[in-house]
Amino acid sequence: MTSDISKPRNKIITEDQAVATLRSGMTLGIGGWGSRRKPMSLVRSLLRSDITDLTVVSYGGPDVGLLCAAGKVKKLIYAFVSLDSIPLEPHFRLARQNATIPEPTEWDEGMLQWALFAGSLRLPFLPTRAGLGSGVMDVNPSLKTVKSPYADGEELLAVPAIRLDAAFVHMNRSDTRGNAQYLGPDVYFDDLFLAACEPGRRFVSAEKIIPTEDLLKEGTFHTLKINRSMVDGVIHAPNGAHFTTCEPDYGRDESFQKAYVDAARDPEAWKAFSDRFLSGDEANYQSQVVTWREEIKAAKGAAK
Amino acid sequence: MSDSVALADVIAVACAEAWRGDGEIFASGMGVMQMLGARVARATFEPDLMISDGEAFYISGDLPIGGTQKLVEGWIPFRSVFDTLAGGRRHVMMGASQIDRFGNSNIANIGPWAKPKSQLLGVRGGPGNTVNNATSFFIPKHQTSVFVSSVDMVSGVGYDRAKKVGGFIAKRHDLRRVVTNLAVLDFNSPDNSMQLVSLHPGVSVDDVVTNTGFELVIPATVPVSRPPTPEESAAIETIDPKGLRHREIPA
Structure with missing residues (x-):
């Protein structure tokens, strides 16, 4: 074009x-x-x-x-x-x-930021302390450290760019x-x-x-x-x-968030939730949310 | 101590004490009791502390927990929180599902990490917090399933691990105190293992020992956790008028 x-x-x-x-x-x-x-x-x-x-x-x-x-x-x-x-x-x-x-x-939360920042700057990694000594190092054996080339010589975590x-x-x-x-x-x-x-x-x-x-x-x-x-x-x-x-x-x-969580507890309830809200397109989702809200309101009214 | 002082108020003050002497830094509380502690400290003996609304703003004045009438004095979006903690200008009080004798803590998962019995939040900012800024803990139920010999996932770094890393982290590592429903503990023992600092009214050393799954350092004499001063009591009422703090303490 x-x-x-x-x-x-x-x-x-x-x-x-x-x-x-x-x-x-x-x-x-x-x-x-x-x-x-x-x-x-x-x-x-x-x-x-x-x-x-x-x-x-x-x-x-x-x-x-x-x-x-x-x-x-x-x-x-x-x-x-x-x-x-x-x-x-x-x-x-x-x-x-x-x-x-x-x-x-x-x-660690800060590692995600660093990985994205490094990615955005087209750098291979960025150094940080966040993660060192923690279980993050235990469960991610591919993570590597890098030594500061300056007088301090500190060993830092090299967060790989994403x-x-x-x-x-x-x-x-x-x-x-x-x-x-x-x-x-x-x-x-x-x-x-x-x-x-x-x-x-x-x-x-x-x-x-x-x-x-x-x-x-x-x-x-x-x-x-x-x-x-x-x-x-x-x-x-x-x-x-x-x-x-x-x-x-x-x-x-x-x-609605609570209804989502409640539905997730049980496979059948989740299927019903999913069929109702997630099987159609976005317009269907939005209209189902409106209808759901009206149903809740009506049920509350009836309970009173 | 007078019987009229509620345990939750003693605990609120014990939490507030964590920030004594911190000056003009970000006092961050993750949870109702932690937030109350930070705000009581600022309202009374530590007036320069910075307090956030837990969303994105620094708040001036005594904002009640859950309050919406905010007097904004600054902006602290998540990115600034990360900058502030990496700069060491923050003291956070977190919760923990597990903690060991050197203060390694876990909010991530229970059971093996590869296939947890119970997946919790994930490590969140725990690794970065504990190697960068001062960290304290409030644990509402002091029991052996929380005070364990070793945690299932180290989301917060303890003294033994920090020493192993060495350098800057070992030198600056700063776990300040642990407040529970039974006692106050810290890591100021010779080898930085957890020690008893004070017992809440009516609690015995035995109560704490029985509910701790590792050996504690216990000084010859252990004082009773102090009650709030009248000024602190007033601050507690202002900041938590609905008494949310009482729900934090198991019956």
Whole structure:
């Protein structure tokens, strides 16, 4: 496709179009933190695909739980998997307890940041103390140390760089070209996930797609950590982080998160949950969530 | 001590004491009692401490636990937390599902790591915390299944392992204290193994020994954990008006 300099590239695509560019065996980074601002509509699209054998890098929440439950994860690079208000992620726990993740790779939180930062800078590694002396060194025998070449001579952990084949992040706002904005309290490490990713499959979903000239209407320039050179595809995904937080647009859907956890306890309940919410497309998911909420409300009303 | 002092208040003060003398650093509490301790310390004897809302902001003034009326004095997103701890300007009080005599701690999993009997959180930031900044612990139920001879996964580095690493880490390694529902303990013994510091009112040395799965260093005389001062009691009420701290202590 030749570019038309008079017309900026419009990067708007759908979740399914983004996922269609992925292949089995790829390394995927997922932004957000725990059960906070996760690119859930992209994850849900990935669940509907045939893609498998993924290496997943994440400050894990329900994204990791769902991908584990669907058997899509070959290698998981993580420091924790948590739903925040509910500390333990049920699907991740089951996957670990049944040893169904072939290559669990458990690192310190700071090591994940360092690996992505090194990847983004195209460095082979970055040194740190985080991990030394801990069980991380015991369960990751391939990790190596490096000696400071200066007078101190300190032995440090060399965190190997991670380069991603694909990255998913969810933002509050984006223009059609991928200038994206977070309006909540923390960007987490979303900019690093995009920067550590090979160009081609860097995807940003956003609550609202807005004109470029509106980017400073709701937040200061400090909120523009993600620019279009870091992004290949933009997905309009209202409520796309559901059921995780997307402050200030919406908070966590705690009652839905609880229903998710309750369903995960029992294979039959999980099948029913999965059939209802995850078998259809994103529009079906969102409408089922609305219906579910009405049912809960009605049931509460009837109980009174 | 007066019977009218609740155990949770003694424990809150024992937690607060962890930060005594820390000055202008980030006092980070992972859990209700830990947060209460940090905020009581700042409200009373350690006024320069920095306290966060647990999300992304430094908060000025006495924010009640779970409170939303925040007087923001700074921004502390996760990336800044990592920077601050690597810079050593933080003292965190965490929980632990297991801890051994040298303070190796575990929040990651119970049973073998390759196929855990129970998967918990994962190591989280424990490895980085314990080799970079001061770390204390609050453990609500002092029992042999928590105070173990060896932990199933070392998410937090203890003194024996830190010494083995040597260099900067051995020199700066700083596990400050362990507060439980029975006692206060620290690592200030000659070989940095865990020692008894004080017993909460009504608790005997035997109670602690029976509930600890390794040998503790026990001084000839062990004082009773002190009650809150009137100023501290007032701070506890302001910061935890709903009494969430009482739910932290097993009956």
